[in-house]
Amino acid sequence: MEYREKKFKSGGENGKKNWKKENAGRNGNNGRDVNGKTERNSGRKETQNFVSGTEKRNGRNYGNQDKSVEKKLGYIDEKLEKKYGGAWNHTGEKNMNAGDKKKAVSAAKRQDDRKTAYVQGKNASVQAEAKTERKKSLCPHFKTCGGCQYLDMPYEKQLEHKKKEVSDLLRPFCRVEEIIGMDDPFHYRNKVHAVMARDRKGRIISGVYKEGTHTVLPVETCLIENKKADEIIGTIRELLPSFKMKVFDEDTGYGFLRHVLVRTAHATGEIMVVLITASPVFPSKNNFVKALRKVHPEITTVVQNVNGRDTSMVLGEKEHVLYGPGFIVDVLCGKKFRISSKSFYQINPVQTEKLYNLAIEAAGLTGKETVVDAYCGIGTIGIVAASAAKEVIGVELNKDAVRDAVTNAKANGEKNIRFYNNDAGKFMVQMASQNAHADVVFMDPPRSGSTEEFMDAVAILNPDRVVYVSCNPETLARDLAYFKKKGYRAEKAWAVDQFPATSHVETVCLLSRKAQ
Incomplete structure (x- = not known):
């Protein structure tokens, strides 16, 4: 059959991946992405996945909500759903009058507070349990980053926790087979995102947002990120002063380099570096790329992504390929x-x-x-x-x-x-x-x-x-x-x-x- 690309004017968001979803393995507030298909500091679960365009997925997920609240709330209109999350249970009426909507907003806020408290309490208990396993954390940023809740827990116990969670939730429906773990559960992330900023002393730093804040926590290496990607981000950080490139300041809106994204292909070894800038004007761009590739000749393509908007989204719409084809190729399941x-x-x-x-x-x-x-x-x-x-x-x-x-x-x-x-x-x-x-x-x-x-x-x-x-x-x-x-x-x-x-x-x- 022939290939056809058919376009429809239809709504929905099943194809728009925001930064939190695209990498569902990290918490969203720290500025790094997780799974696959982000809005910063919107609920601290990187339970959503990455940017692809300008729209956001619903950033909140209420999971299993209190049944009495569900029955009272039902469905609220699209605007309220987008504001308070799209994961409401499938019950209730679709239409509400103004008074009911006002009550729904209040109830949603209360429910959100309960959910946030639950998640924070759950993460705190997990971290406390992990702390009893190891006197000293494997990562110095374990408490402040919040991205790796189970890092200090033995891997076998991590698998036990996850298997139990899935089994408990799905018990009313079907049996859950043994969980499939990873032989080497470190440095597995093929996409690494770093926020660029300056510390209080004016030094250029790169890292993640501290949990629940817009304060950048400097992180130079991470135990779940690709090692080469971390090295490349470090080199970019070191090159900036010699090229007089200023990092973007969220408070003032001034500066040039906002984020760095590195994507690696596991099977082919190809590497893409994406420089997210506030302006399309990139002085000495050719020399900068040349200097970067001199240190890292393994880089196969460099892309400038322009995001000049006041937004929590990482990637903008416009891009310029500075080196290579503008994409990488990986092999998965032989394809x-x-x-x-x-x-x-x-x-x-x-x-x-x-x-x-x-x-x-x-x-x-x-x-x-x-x-x-x-x-x-x-x-x-x-x-x-x-x-x-x-x-x-x-x-x-x-x-x-x-x-x-x-x-x-x-x-x-x-x-x-x-x-x-x-x-x-x-x-x-x-x-x-x-x-x-x-x-x-x-x-x-x-x-x-x-x-x-x-x-x-x-x-x-x-x-x-x-x-x-x-x-x-x-x-x-x-x-x-x-x-x-x-x-x-x-x-x-x-x-x-x-x-x-x-x-x-x-x-x-x-x-x-x-x-x-």
Whole structure:
């Protein structure tokens, strides 16, 4: 089948990856990203994933909320949902009068306070337990960074905690297999982000935001980040004075270099350096790149991303390639993938291969199936699954990701896969209205989970099996309950430790249609 990129004027946010989601293994307030597909200091869970364009995902996730509050609140309008989070349980009325909305706002704030207190208390107890395991922390920034809640806990115990969390939440629905851990749970992050600033003495520093603040904590090395990426950021920091480049000051709005992003390809060794600047004017840019590559000849491309707005988003819209092709290529599950600065790509390639192979095995593909890859991003799961299916249809709202997905499919010679630039839920409803059929649906939503509309669309399309890849077991449990009402039952689930040293865990869950 031919490749088609079809554009629709549709809303939704399933393709927009903000900085918190794209890397679901780090807390969001510290200015670093986690998982995959950020708004700084918005709730301290890097439970969301990275920027791709200008929109943000909902930054709050209320998980399992107090049932009495849920019944009173119900649905609030879109504006309130965006302000207080999109993960409200799927109950209640959609319409409210002004008085009810005012009460809803007040209740939402109270609920947010309870959730924040719960998360802080949970993290504090975890850190306290970890402290009893080791008298001295492995990282001097353990208490102030907040990105690695489980760092000082023996790895076996980390896995126990995560397995128990997933098992407890999914117990009403299905059994959870043994958690799949990592052989070497350090330096696994293939994307490293550093905030540039000056300390009180005027010295240039790079690092993360201290938990719950906009104060930059200088961090030169990190136990879960790629070592080479940390070295490159250090070199950039040292080069700035000789090129008279000023770092950006959030308070005054003056300065040039705001952030540095380094992406590395695990299989090919290619390295991308992204310099996020407040202005497009970059004096001596060629000499700067030359000096940087003299120290690090392994760098294969350098990109300038311009973000001059007063915003909490990291990446801006405009980019200029300063050196190389402007992207890197990695190999995952035997397939090549082109990764640009804004692409959503899982940050732990070793565990991602295990995760994707598990998801495809769970789907039970025989070569005769039509597969829908919803929230497909740059096409990773769909392209890996294409050789085992009759045809694959990828749907993604982010047009940049769709272009990358088409390029990736062509590069791998996959001719039985098509990509559409559309909201996945609306697209599946359109498929059903045209009497189209899908045997399997892969879904990989953000940490806030799926939506009623999307799950309704899945039920309308009526596939035999749904493979749900989740980076938040709380919203997974909530969505499984809704799927159950729609005639789907959870068969089994697998936990994968995608983010060692953090409290985050990935889950693959197989759902099948109940017999009528």
